[in-house]
Amino acid sequence: MQRKVHVIHHTHWDFEWYFTTNESFVQLAYHLDEVMQALEEEQIDYYLLDGQMSILEDYLTSFPEQEERLAQLVKSGKLAIGPWYTQTDELIVRGESIIRNLNLGMKLAESLGGYMNIGYLPDSFGQSKDMPKIYNGFGIQQAVFWRGVPNEVTTKREFHWNAEDGSRVLTSNIKNGYFVGVGLIYSEDADSLVETISEGATGEDLVLPVGGDQRYIDFNLRERIEVYNQKLKNVELIESSYDRFFDAISENELSVVEGEFISSSVSKIHRSIYSSRYDHKYLNDKVERRMIYQAEPLMVMAEKCGIPYKKGLLDRIWKLLNKNHAHDSAGGCNSDKTNQIITDRFVEADQLSYSLVDYLTRKISESRMNLSENELIVFNTLPWKNKKVMKCEVSTPFAAISMEKDGSMVPFELIRTRKEFSGSIRREETDQDPANYYFIHELLVEVEIPALSFVTYQVVENTVQNNKESSKKSSRHSIENADYQIIFEAGELSLIDRKEGTTYKNFLAFEDSGDEGDTYDYSPPYTDHSYRLDLAEASCEATQNTLRSKLVFNGEWNIAKDIQEREWKKRTQVIPYQLTIELMKNSHQIQFHLEIENQASDHRMRVLIDTPNKNDFSYTDTPFGTIKRAVVDRHIDDWRELGWREEPTAIFPMLTYVNSHTPTSSWTVFSKGIKEYQFVGEDFQTIALTLFRSVGYLGRPDLLRRPGIASGNEFKYIPTPDSQLKKKLTFKFALQLDKNYQPAKLSKDYLNYAMSTPYYQIQELNRFTTTLKYFVSNPLKNKVAVQEGIVFDSDKLVFSSLVKTMDEAGFDIRVYNPDFCQEVNGEIIKGSHEMSYTFVDLKGNAVSSTEKNDIIPLGTFKPGEIKTIHIVD
Template sequence: MKKTAHIISHSHWDREWYLPFEKHRYYFIKLMNNLIDQFKKEGNNFKSFHLDGQTVLLEDYFAVHPENREVVKQLIEEKKLYIGPWYVLQDAFLTSSEANIRNLQIGLNDTKAYGHAAKIGYFPDTFGIYGQAPQILKQAGIDTAAFGRGVKPTGFNNTVSDTPNFESPYSEMVWQSPDGSSVLGILFANWYSNGNEIPANEEEARAFWDKKLQDAEKYASTNQLLFMNGCDHQPLQKTIPEAIETATKLYPDYTFKHSSFDEYTEALKSSLPEKLQVIDGELRNQRTDGWSTLVNTASSRIYLKQWNNLCQTLLEKTAEPLAAMDLLAGGTYPREYIRFMWKSLMKNHPHDSICGCSVDEVHREMVTRFETVAQMGEVFVKEKALELAEKIDTSQTPEGGIPLVVINTTGWEKNDVITEVVDIDKVYFSQMHFEKIPGYLKDKETPSYKLIDDQGMTIDYQLDEPVIEFGYDLPDDKFRQPFFAKRVKLSFFAEGIPSFGYKTFYLVPEKAPAQLIEPKELEMETSGIEMENEYVHVQFHEDGSFDLMHKETGESFHRLGIYEDTGDIGNEYMYKEAKGHAPITTKGVKAEFTFLERTSLRTVLEFTQTISIPVSADECLAIERNQLIWHKEREAGRSSEMTAITLRTVVTLTKGMKGPAFKLTIDNQAKDHRLRVLFPTGLKADTHKADSIFEIVTRPNTPEKEWENPSFCHHQQRFSSLADDQMGLTVATDGLQEYEILPEDGTIAVTVLRATAELGDWGYFPTPEAQCLGLQTAEWQVLPHEKDVVQSQAFVDAYQFKVPLVVVQPNIHEGVWPKTHQFVKTEANGLAWSSMKAAEDRDDVMIRWFNPAEEKVSLQASNQDYQSYKSTVLEEKTNQTEENYEAGKYEIITLGFYKK
């Protein structure tokens, strides 16, 4: 049968990478202008162009050429220019579950303005793909995915490396999620440049096609051959019509077609063999030698991952749910502003951006973007919380009392120690001359207080000394209102804050004489350095390592928390340990301990250690970098010159915490090294679990037989966990997204700092700021539990790490909502909550969970004024409207709620 060569013109456009954004945009504008001219000049002879699967490129172009919007729109409507379905070509593992959904939602929403979307899950250069992608794509009505990595091994410059027993013998396969959803997977077996710069000259064309046709046929399961006419930042090939004419003349047994993914996939599906290889779950290039997985981008420039986690958490776990709750309370949902915040954040999500594998200028600009998103999110949360609080009836506040509304924006009930600054007195400049106010407030007697909950029950609390501080209000109906306030820092244990709800507390003056309640120091009966609450006991050793006892079972983990430093002669993409140097650890290095706080609510311990490490790699590394020696082949060691590094660790254990939380601060003055924190669990297991995209994935502790790299690191979202049949240990993190399991003693090793100095791809691009010199921080929490992280539901506590309650101090006023309320009542025991927001195109409230287990889980969710229904990830209504739903094995389940 005659074979068809589908030639798809495209240019894979990294918005920023080896050049900063604006320099890349300059060349992209040239590409777009040339493309528009080409369509005008060639008419139907130049069939189509694939715009790299991301709609953000249109925003980049129209910012400079808004006059061409209608021309571009017409090209899209005529299916000459193909856009979407994504907003950006994100890194799949380093962006959150909801960020991956927003990327698809916003990308497809953008395409509506232009009339047509390329309905293909496009992952051309993604550094591995999460296992739930087929389920997400199928729910979005997309049945085909195209990708360049994860299945067939690829090496330096993306050359194909054939090894026996790789996962699929063809470039076409069935890709299946854990829930059983599947899509047709298309691997760019010869990369997405296998049809780049096709010659129009006959002699050159014959040499080109003799090789290229053979390469494509080697992996194709059908007579439909795919040739991607483009590469990274590839200029437009204007001679494609002539090149196709030449190929048609030279190879009469083939049909050469200037094609699109729509046309190619339609032809491909009609000719597929009856049975294709099924590829399950994650695509992570595990059956390779391990030197080109790019997994260590998870630890490049960790500060970017920390910023991203802060911003993602702010938007998806606080801002969106808060706005949705206010919508249920009768408010309005600022959809466009929320979308704007997400778009601003997602401009940091492309794979060469969030992965930290670009030049320094790129990542400097990213920090500014992150700061901007944080500013938007913080003011949004503050204002939305106040809007919600204004609808709550606080008129019954006891005389002279101060109401405090504690809002839980998550899908789980929360019990947490809150520390909040409260204004106990306030005088506006309009009431008194500003110079007199501080003295007036200072001399005014401060009453004693009691703290009560919504039932009038007295709650223990702590109150710091008051301070006088300047502040201001920004009313909706008048000029700014400056004031001085007498402020106190209030701490208390907020118990039973309902999911998707709030609870009101009151700070009430007492008639007793003025008395501030100061923190209660706990007396330590032992001479050891220890801390404990109702769940765990922590005993520290002289070197800062600790034993952690799970009180319910009495089981303990020993000598956790040692720091390990090794040399790194790799690059932003890959870690390579320096040759001939043993790891330097804090084992046996005496720590200096200081208790910063020991009260009934909170124990805070600080300890510091100083270690001596090499200042950098040796001089050999500079030579190897300049000679473009691939990291696998490098021989550099570590410098003989040493420098002292001080590690400052602050440990916090509050009432209600299931395990201690840690914050490391390091003034990094060394280069070319990696620092990890080690948790030797002593547990015997062949596999472990880690948080991924809508999945708590099970991964092997040891690699496949093809693996040669001594390092076997993995991506994680919020935690990694190891367990045997009895006990488990989970390490939850804040933006620390690289870990490794050391199977000999069941150690979970979490990377907290990695310092390198080159990009590390097709040339030598120095990146000195990737050394991360200066103050760096890292935060994590250690959670012991019975059985594994899913069976014990310890994942709830891991997901709650660094997701705060929102506290508002409203005025005293009448309102329509009671002092305690839950907007959506849910029973979802065993499910992992993911998001709460309004739909993209209407005021239905959408709530999403996923099932982390193989067993089905029942789900109940209700609001007396709203009707629920089951939805897709694109928020499309289905006919299933019930009170009780069922989440199948590993299912991502979304419920919508519309007003009855």
């Protein structure tokens, strides 16, 4: 039988890497001329523009006159574009970010004539187990990728990839890379190339992607196809597309596989890239949280008050984030000049998103009925009642204050008060009018706010001494709340679970080790010296109060300043640090805030949290679910003999938490921006979170964990001194102890811990509470009253997002079952009045009939299933 080789001409256009997107744009401007010329003059039949729209958007911004020309090629089926905005990382960005990426890419592609309806990610560093259900939610039934499939799962190039909810995509795995087909252009050994791409094929149809990084058009493609066709027997090469290839293999007998693909058995996977450029990971996590759980729900709330929904503003921010989610960009494996541009985009997205929250909270607050000076309006952007201790600042003309709600006193604690001047500033402070001074009070306030609503508190003058936080100093420093007690005594830190009456000694420490790796991978030096760092030499101050208790440690750690010192076992570099441990009233988390001043090179620092559990597996969250992973890889000792591309160390990605549990004990560590963990110790009882890695090269060859050629550019050392992260670094994480592991409840607990509470104060003394406060703002003509939002309060399902719908006729709330083996049913969404609702897919297309009720029964959720509910009220 004759075999058919589907030659797919393409380019892989890295958005940025060792070059900046600005530098590659110059090539793109001319490259697209060649693409259009080759297609219009029928020198080639088909061209795949890497499945992403961001590069086309940039191109059309500069060359809008080319839009119709491009659209004609797309509509004719000659030029394949989309469905992505950028080729996303799948493991360390949130699921909603992946959805926004596809939404943006599909919308742009549709404006040009349509998108390639294939999940095309040829170079992402690992594949999330949730991708089949994301793809199916968008009507995508096929996928193409390269990295991560272990040989022991399947050696086949084509298979069905299933998610736990039953979603399935027909998958083509490019095991030799998206660049394998350039052999067609340069090699005369036709038989060898066909033999290479035949290995693992499931039928007589083979795929040959001809392209590479920022590769030009091969104008001689047809000539080379003809050369091969003359040389080969029983093999025919044809110009083709992935659509045609999938049609050809659709009837093949294919295996079914499930799960994530992060194995290095057939390709590099960079299993420690999750800690490269921690500063970027921290900023990304902060802006993602704000966008998904504050800005978007707040826009829905604001529209009900009469404030227009600005989707274009949200899209602008999401485009900035999604550009930073391209696989190299998210990984941090870039040149310093590229990473600086990535930082700038994060800063821009940060400024836009917090300004959006500031504007909306102010507009709503100042548009309420019966305004009073010094009112504090506190918002809840989550769909369940929020009761917590929040931190805020209020500006008043009086030196001492109290907090009230509807005439009743509200518990609060004063952290500090500072005196500020509101008049016209002068060179000499003595020339400033004393009447223009006011007071800024930094407070902790216990608030309770209904779902998707706001509450008003009154700040009033108090002639009695303010309720201040107090410090107590002794050789035995201790803090406590209803759940925990933490004791620092004789240089040792102990945790007491008060409800269980159990004490855990020395449960927290830090570790510093060498890192002779690069921006792709951690790798220990050939001669390493690693050590635990504790708090024994630190000064400690305890503050015990009703709403918050804290321990503050100030100290210095001595570590090796570079690889050479580590080899000599010297430790001359001083690392100043401050660690704050907080217990909040009614909070189930122990909160940690670490600040260090890093001045050392080529090292990795981790926080070590000792659990009482002997662990065989770890548990963590994924874009739309949870996953169970073995704490040690079965091939950790024979990977070299098997020819694997890098050591399969059990270093893993995480989104928001990592968990260790037994049937009677659950320990969860939450993080804000820390994306990497490993279980270590004799019984793997210790959770090691990688705080950061400090490395000086984009790629290095011959690493202990990754032998052979350098990743990235194998022909040149590219220094990245900025990736040493020699600067002040901030780390925020929390520990929670439970009896049982409940993944949906943990997601809810995480949001209660990680999300700040937006607020606004009615006052004109201080015009610099936010940047936008200085600007004037008209209140709405129709005054705003407190409105009740929908309520979704579940410990079985996870709240994912609340956004205005694509058709702008209502809003969508998305929830999912995070459990990978258990069904969930009986959950509901409550409304204050009758609502029309329809279940829709991730693209907004109806998958049910429309019903009306004030309660929305969500039905049965399969393991891992996502549901989106379109509501019009």
